Amino acid sequence: MTLLGENHITEEGQFVINMGPQHPATHGVLHLKIWLDGETIKKIEPHLGYIHRSIEKMCESLTYRQYIYTTSRMDYLSAHMNNQACALAVEKGLQIEASPRAQAIRVILAELTRLASHQLWWAATGLDLGGVTPFFYAFREREAINNILEETCGTRLTQNFVVPGGIMYDIHPNFQNHVKQVIKQIKDNFHEYDEILTGNVIFQNRLQGVGYISKEDAISYGCTGPTARASGVSCDIRKQFPYDGYDKIQFDEIIATGGDCWARYEVRMAEMLQSVHIIEQLIDNIPEGDFQTKTKAVLKLPKGEFYQRVETARGELGVYLVSDGAATPYRCKFRSPGFSNLSAIPHMAKEAKIGDLMAIMATVDLVIPDIDR
Amino acid sequence: MHLWLRAAISSDLLLLVTEMVIIGVSLIVFLVLLCFFLGWMERKVAAFMEIRLGPNRVGPMGSMQIVADTVKLLFKEGLTPNASDKFLFNLAPGIMVVTSMLAVAPIAFAKNFQIWDVNIGVLYVSSISSMAVIGILMAGWSSSNKYSLIGAMRSGAQIVSYELSIGLSLISIVILSGSLQLSEIVESQANGWWLFKGHIPVIISFVIFVIASTAEINRAPFDLTEAEQELTGGFHTEYSGMKFAMFLLSEYINLFIVSAIAATIFLGGWMPLHIGTWASFNHIMDFIPSSIWFLGKTFFIIFIIMQFRWTFPRLRIDQLLNLEWKYLLPISMVNIIIVTAMAIFGWHF
Numbered sequence: 001m002t003l004l005g006e007n008h009i010t011e012e013g014q015f016v017i018n019m020g021p022q023h024p025a026t027h028g029v030l031h032l033k034i035w036l037d038g039e040t041i042k043k044i045e046p047h048l049g050y051i052h053r054s055i056e057k058m059c060e061s062l063t064y065r066q067y068i069y070t071t072s073r074m075d076y077l078s079a080h081m082n083n084q085a086c087a088l089a090v091e092k093g094l095q096i097e098a099s100p101r102a103q104a105i106r107v108i109l110a111e112l113t114r115l116a117s118h119q120l121w122w123a124a125t126g127l128d129l130g131g132v133t134p135f136f137y138a139f140r141e142r143e144a145i146n147n148i149l150e151e152t153c154g155t156r157l158t159q160n161f162v163v164p165g166g167i168m169y170d171i172h173p174n175f176q177n178h179v180k181q182v183i184k185q186i187k188d189n190f191h192e193y194d195e196i197l198t199g200n201v202i203f204q205n206r207l208q209g210v211g212y213i214s215k216e217d218a219i220s221y222g223c224t225g226p227t228a229r230a231s232g233v234s235c236d237i238r239k240q241f242p243y244d245g246y247d248k249i250q251f252d253e254i255i256a257t258g259g260d261c262w263a264r265y266e267v268r269m270a271e272m273l274q275s276v277h278i279i280e281q282l283i284d285n286i287p288e289g290d291f292q293t294k295t296k297a298v299l300k301l302p303k304g305e306f307y308q309r310v311e312t313a314r315g316e317l318g319v320y321l322v323s324d325g326a327a328t329p330y331r332c333k334f335r336s337p338g339f340s341n342l343s344a345i346p347h348m349a350k351e352a353k354i355g356d357l358m359a360i361m362a363t364v365d366l367v368i369p370d371i372d373r
Numbered sequence: 374m375h376l377w378l379r380a381a382i383s384s385d386l387l388l389l390v391t392e393m394v395i396i397g398v399s400l401i402v403f404l405v406l407l408c409f410f411l412g413w414m415e416r417k418v419a420a421f422m423e424i425r426l427g428p429n430r431v432g433p434m435g436s437m438q439i440v441a442d443t444v445k446l447l448f449k450e451g452l453t454p455n456a457s458d459k460f461l462f463n464l465a466p467g468i469m470v471v472t473s474m475l476a477v478a479p480i481a482f483a484k485n486f487q488i489w490d491v492n493i494g495v496l497y498v499s500s501i502s503s504m505a506v507i508g509i510l511m512a513g514w515s516s517s518n519k520y521s522l523i524g525a526m527r528s529g530a531q532i533v534s535y536e537l538s539i540g541l542s543l544i545s546i547v548i549l550s551g552s553l554q555l556s557e558i559v560e561s562q563a564n565g566w567w568l569f570k571g572h573i574p575v576i577i578s579f580v581i582f583v584i585a586s587t588a589e590i591n592r593a594p595f596d597l598t599e600a601e602q603e604l605t606g607g608f609h610t611e612y613s614g615m616k617f618a619m620f621l622l623s624e625y626i627n628l629f630i631v632s633a634i635a636a637t638i639f640l641g642g643w644m645p646l647h648i649g650t651w652a653s654f655n656h657i658m659d660f661i662p663s664s665i666w667f668l669g670k671t672f673f674i675i676f677i678i679m680q681f682r683w684t685f686p687r688l689r690i691d692q693l694l695n696l697e698w699k700y701l702l703p704i705s706m707v708n709i710i711i712v713t714a715m716a717i718f719g720w721h722f
Contacts, residue, residue: 008519017519025602039523039690128602130593130687136423196684202594203686354523354603355689 010035014042021050025128025358028368030342032357039353044346052372059332064090064164064299067329072158074336075370077117078312080109080149083162088243089308089319090164093301100287102166103245108179108282109149109161110244111275115186116145117313118272121365125265126197128362129206134196141189144182151178164299166292179283183276190273198269207261211348211360214259221347222340225315226271227364230256230263237311251278264363298327314338314365338370396488404474408625412439414672415679422683443618451614454517461515466612466619469508473626476501479555480633483643483664487556494555495543498634499536502589505627506532509591509598512620513608524607527690528598531588534697535595538585541705542578545712546638549575559642566641572720574711579639581701581708586631587678588693590624594685597693628675636670643667 007016020031029050035043055074059067068086072079084106091097098106119138126134146156152172153159161168197203213223218231228235236253238246254270256263301323309318315337322331341364348364349357382388413428413436420427428435453459479494481487491497506528513525547553549571550561561567567575588595599607609620636642643663647655688696714720 015519017523024605036523039527126686130596130600130602131685132419133423133683136425140424197686200686202688202692205692206686206689353689353691355597355600355687358602 030368041349041352044349048372051369055373056332063327069160072160074373075367078113079158080113081310081312085310085317085319087162087164089306089321092308093306096293098166099290099293101289102291104282104286105167106244108279111278112145114313115275116142118268125362128358141186148178165295170291206359210261210356212260213348221344223344224337226267227341230267231259232257237309237316249278261359261363300327336370338366342371404626408622409439411625418679419683446618449614451616454611456517458515461511465508465512466616469623470619472504473623476630481642490556493553495553503536509608516611518611520604521608521610524598524604535585535588538581538701538705541709542582545578545709548712548716562641562644568639574708577708581705590627593682594687632671632674635674640670
């Protein structure tokens with residue numbers, strides 16, 4: 001066996017392994033270079049760029065109606081929220097607002113997407129820690145949600161349902177009934193999630209005390225979403241900068257103080273129930289009216305800069321548009337939650353074991369196309 | 374069979390060789406068929422746990438799926454990486470399969486049906502099965518893959534530690550029955566299985582044996598040597614085609630062996646279930662063939678071990694070693710003292 005040189009064994013006797021770009025636990029083409037001392041991780045260096053599609057540059061040549069749909073391919077698990085952020089940024093520039101009906105439907109779809117995303121996260125967390133069974137239980141509910149999205153939006157994963165000034169079509173006649181059925185199904189089956197994973201002693205031992213990040217570090221690394229809220233940072237955009245009528249809805253911002261993988265797990269689990277709560281409030285109270293505000297055929301934003309943020313399933317997504325008055329953005333930049341959360345992983349995983357790294361990556365919930373764009 | 378062959382073949386050497394070939398071939402055929410069944414059973418148990426159907430297209434209830442998979446593996450290219458130590462790389466799967474097949478020898482499948490009734494049966498099984506770690510280390514080292522190497526080193530730590538608990542829990546029954554020979558251990562349970570006769574200490578030994586043997590054969594939640602999500606397959610990352618199938622084969626044979634040993638030592642092997650003075654009940658139980666009793670008990674334990682795999686997440690390496698050295702080993706040691714006292718004073722039934 002010839003494993004000599006800086007890329008294999010360092011002078012201090014640390015073993016260098018490349019986890020990824022093809023690896024079962026990185027959920028995509030993330031490449032982590034890891035320096036190991038036995039089983040203990042000494043240093044991690046994330047290498048990016050394997051799935052860079054230059055979405056931001058592409059957006060500069062697309063109109064304000066078109067550029068929304070490239071963003072479905074960023075964080076594909078919260079595609080609807082990405083679209084929503086882009087549409088809201090354009091609406092800010094045009095100084096219009098979506099109709100109440102469109103807003104309510106947008107929020108319901110956003111929360112359904114969040115539920116589906118968190119269910120996939122829960123499934124993948126179980127899978128990353130070596131339990132295959134949870135995957136199938138989570139996918140039972142995720143399938144039902146995807147069926148609803150397919151019925152109303154036409155697609156299951158990248159919905160592309162949002163347009164500047166509202167939504168593309170009105171909802172399907174069965175929408176409300178089916179959503180109510182799914183909500184009931186999720187509430188009835190939620191205890192199974194706890195029985196399979198949450199209550200399991202092995203699972204708890206794998207997460208508790210692992211991957212700690214303090215409140216100060218979480219802020220300075222720019223963590224957002226459940227990752228930061230598990231460290232006690234109050235950063236829910238839905239509460240702090242409400243959009244699309246979130247200010248009229250009753251829901252709690254879930255904050256834990258543990259800062260470890262277990263806290264992140266608990267925050268996401270509680271968030272699922274909050275999403276259910278939000279949908280329950282809205283589903284019977286969708287206002288009547290237009291589902292789209294009338295807009296011009298060719299949208300032109302006034303000269304200036306526009307920034308809009310939304311809370312996706314992973315954290316804060318920021319859309320920054322610079323307009324020179326033309327029909328396409330002069331410059332477009334996305335602040336993606338995954339990138340900042342990934343930057344905190346080397347800090348969390350210091351002195352952890354290889355097995356802990358899986359728990360950390362799972363609970364931070366990385367989506368690689370979101371990091372690279 | 375011996376007498377029948379004796380009539381046909383006159384030479385002693387030829388007779389011995391013929392007998393060994395017949396036994397060897399029938400053993401290999403039996404074990405391969407057994408692995409087909411276990412592979413099918415595992416998929417069905419997994420499907421049952423995971424609210425899905427499992428294989429259901431090839432053959433009745435999907436029973437031929439595993440045969441189709443084996444044919445697929447047969448036709449796949451068996452890659453040998455350029456940087457690997459080719460001799461050891463090709464030898465390792467063979468060692469894995471041979472060591473696991475050797476351990477089948479002293480197991481009593483039915484009344485008076487045993488390949489080799491050696492007088493140190495328990496010792497033989499535990500020593501042969503601990504040789505499997507050589508195959509794993511060899512595979513991990515010779516692959517010249519960093520993940521394989523980490524997996525192999527983990528298996529070294531894991532299997533060597535859990536050997537101790539297995540040995541100590543087996544010894545508790547050896548003390549009670551006073552013999553290392555598996556046939557005599559079964560005979561000693563004619564009036565009741567050790568699990569029922571030996572009070573709580575034997576139940577503790579049984580539980581420790583099942584936990585430790587799950588770790589010994591690298592099955593989830595103790596499958597750290599493979600650890601797909603961490604090490605992309607561990608020691609067999611680089612193997613493909615039939616060489617990979619041989620690792621799978623040895624895994625299932627090992628699963629069968631530990632369950633058969635547990636059934637023999639703790640659950641009375643081929644002995645039927647007898648309850649005290651219920652003469653008619655005992656009489657009915659005697660009508661069930663002894664091989665059914667043995668296989669029934671074995672598959673019961675296999676079913677339990679399979680359920681572990683589909684229920685629990687994986688342990689971390691330090692938690693795994695803590696479990697052995699801080700919990701199982703001290704408990705086994707105290708337990709063995711209690712069992713010795715029980716044997717000396719005749720407190721068991």
